[in-house]
Amino acid sequence: MSIGIIGSGALGASVARALAGKGIAATISNSRGPASLAALVEEAGPSLKAGTVEEAASADIVVVAVRWTDLGKVLGSMPAWNGRIVIDATNPVEFLDPNSLDAKDPSNPLAAYGIKAIDLGGKYSSAVFRDLVPGARVVKAFNHLGVEALTQPELSGGTRVQFFSGDDAQAKAEVRKLIEALGYFAVDLGALDVGGPLASLPFGPLAATNFVKI
Numbered sequence: 001m002s003i004g005i006i007g008s009g010a011l012g013a014s015v016a017r018a019l020a021g022k023g024i025a026a027t028i029s030n031s032r033g034p035a036s037l038a039a040l041v042e043e044a045g046p047s048l049k050a051g052t053v054e055e056a057a058s059a060d061i062v063v064v065a066v067r068w069t070d071l072g073k074v075l076g077s078m079p080a081w082n083g084r085i086v087i088d089a090t091n092p093v094e095f096l097d098p099n100s101l102d103a104k105d106p107s108n109p110l111a112a113y114g115i116k117a118i119d120l121g122g123k124y125s126s127a128v129f130r131d132l133v134p135g136a137r138v139v140k141a142f143n144h145l146g147v148e149a150l151t152q153p154e155l156s157g158g159t160r161v162q163f164f165s166g167d168d169a170q171a172k173a174e175v176r177k178l179i180e181a182l183g184y185f186a187v188d189l190g191a192l193d194v195g196g197p198l199a200s201l202p203f204g205p206l207a208a209t210n211f212v213k214i
């Protein structure tokens with residue numbers, strides 16, 4: 001299975017490093033083009049390639065690691081997904097400019113983290129995401145912990161849990177294999193309607209909490 005990553009920021013680069021650490025081949029992309037990724041590719045080693053967004057998006061498994069506010073632009077002009085697996089690693093939050101009034105808004109419980117929740121009008125984020133990738137098999141994963149967790153599968157004498165959820169059993173089986181190949185204990189939270197809201201930041205009850213399999 002080929003792997004593409006769209007987004008090379010905190011999350012995309014961490015996924016890339018985690019894959020590279022296990023020698024798993026992947027193509028990473030961002031908005032500035034492959035040349036801007038030379039340092040990351042050199043650091044990660046020969047299993048990681050830099051590509052265009054279109055190249056990353058044509059992989060068998062595509063990890064989407066861009067900010068929620070950029071999703072429409074990034075996913076708006078993709079070729080047909082044709083049943084390929086898309087990992088929704090996003091969370092519906094807006095990153096705040098630390099100098100903005102929003103960053104100091106006392107009514108925002110997330111201001112201290114430099115983010116605010118995006119109002120999805122009662123929908124959960126993976127349902128919105130799924131509509132942006134028609135024909136893809138969406139699995140939600142890699143979104144519920146800080147990026148530093150992605151290269152530290154072992155914790156407190158046990159194995160860190162990575163949650164995943166989705167509606168297609170075969171797609172989930174592939175993502176489970178990937179999570180396990182990275183050294184994590186994979187926990188299937190069920191359908192996207194169930195697992196998505198459980199593990200989505202900012203307010204999912206299983207989000208941002210480390211679970212460790214002893």
Ligand SMILES: NC(=O)c1ccc[n+]([C@@H]2O[C@H](COP(=O)([O-])OP(=O)(O)OC[C@H]3O[C@@H](n4cnc5c(N)ncnc54)[C@H](OP(=O)(O)O)[C@@H]3O)[C@@H](O)[C@H]2O)c1
Nearest residue numbers: 007008009010011030031032065066067090091143146147
């Ligand atoms: N940071 C975390 O700890 C964490 C943890 C779990 C989940 N998440 C989620 O992961 C997502 C990404 O977060 P992040 O912290 O990695 O954000 P980030 O550091 O700002 O990185 C965003 C990446 O998206 C790329 N991008 C933006 N527009 C694009 C376009 N039109 N085409 C291709 N690439 C584009 C950017 O490209 P350039 O590099 O060229 O600007 C950048 O590489 C968010 O949804 C976030 O909620 C983050």
